[in-house]
Amino acid sequence: MAERKAFPLRIDPDLWSAIERCATANLRSANAEVECLLREALKARGVKIADPRPVRRGRPPKESGDV
Numbered sequence: 848m849a850e851r852k853a854f855p856l857r858i859d860p861d862l863w864s865a866i867e868r869c870a871t872a873n874l875r876s877a878n879a880e881v882e883c884l885l886r887e888a889l890k891a892r893g894v895k896i897a898d899p900r901p902v903r904r905g906r907p908p909k910e911s912g913d914v
Contacts, residue, residue: 856881866880866884867880882899
C-alpha cells in the first residue's frame with residue numbers, strides 16, 4: 848500500500864460535521880471524504896495530480912498450485 852502523509856488538521860466543528868454527513872452518505876470515512884474533496888477542488892482549479900491507486904478488496908487471487 849502507498850505511504851500516506853499524516854498531519855493534524857484544525858477545522859471548524861460545524862464544517863467537520865458536514866464532512867462527516869457527506870462521508871456517511873457516500874459510504875466513506877471522514878478522512879477519505881476530505882481527500883476526495885481536496886482532489887475535486889484541485890481538479891476544478893486545473894491542477895493535475897496522479898489518480899490514487901484503487902484499494903484491492905476481497906480475497907487474494909488464487910495461485911496456480913491451490914486446490
